[in-house]
Amino acid sequence: MQPIVASSWLLLLLAPLLAASQAPAGEPAAACAPCQSALCPPLPAKGCPLGKTRDSCGCCWQCARGEGEACEGAPRWGHCAAGLLCSKRRKGKAGAGRAAPSGVCVCKSRYPVCGSDGLTYPTACKLRAASLRAESRGARPIVQRSKGSCEQGGSQRTGIGHVQPAQQITLPRVEASLFPGPSIVTPPKDIWNVTGAQIFLSCDVMGIPTPVLTWNKILRGQYAVQRMELLPGDRDNLAIQTRGGPEKHEVTGWVLISPLSKDDAGEYECHASNSKGEATASARINVIDALQDIPVTKEGAEL
Secondary structure, three states, X not given: OHHHHHHHHHHHHHHHHHHHHHOOOXXXXXXXXXXXHHHOOOOOOOOOXXXXXXXXXXXXXEEOEOOOOEXXXXXXXXXXXXXXXXXXXXXXXXXXXXXXXXXXEEEOOOOOEEEOOOOEEOOHHHHHXXXXXXXXXXXXXXXXXXXXXXXXXXXXEOOOOOEEEHHHOOOHHHHHHXXXXXXXXXXXXXXXXXXXXXXXXXXXXXXXXXXXXXXXXXXXXXXXXXXXXXXXXXXXXXXXXXXXXXXXXXXXXXXXXXXXXXXXXXXXXXXXXXXXXXXXXXXXXXXXXXXXXXXXXXXXXXX
């Protein structure tokens, strides 16, 4: 009976997502008429810089939407390009009419990456856009070499523009000097949730040598940090998990809290350290009375 119950709950959870993927926000699925591809508007003569996708009715081709552009909500807004997702607008925001877009396209990955051209890009989406522009000029496509900056990942640009892996350098002292201290690839994000909920913070770090990842709760006084509490401490509702990867010299860690209580509110620090130095990033856990109390102006926050 347990697999059947689990499957039933999974279907209940996925039902709204399936419905949303089949119909634009604010419009029923029945709004899509039978497809007549001959009536579809033509694509731009110069092509689509980020590729093409089908419209919300699955009929006409449209240019994929880029980072920061409006998406979904009506057939004319279209879908995001590969590597992007449509971040939904909160209810009550301006432009929430029937023909308004549901949200804007944002990059799924929010950490820097090293390209095969030896340049560091803020996100994989920026790299992909640069690669498509290069291909449109007849140049070679740009591929991702590694997560993190090129200096950190061990690639260097030579005088003739060739990307040479630092691993080819055989002198240990010289090779070690190429790598700075650890860096935060994906920092934790602020969280708002109610008491009794189950939440987690996550953090991605990278460095050579592979850094050690620990978590602290920052206890601040009136003017400065009063003390740091190394987690998990003696808390029954809090656990720490850490694993290597997904890339070489990368570590991912989580703080898991269940059930959430008022005492868990505060600032939490992800701390990475190795023989080259340290790096930190922090996020706040905000415990509220009701979900509608979440500030709508906060960017990058999670439930």
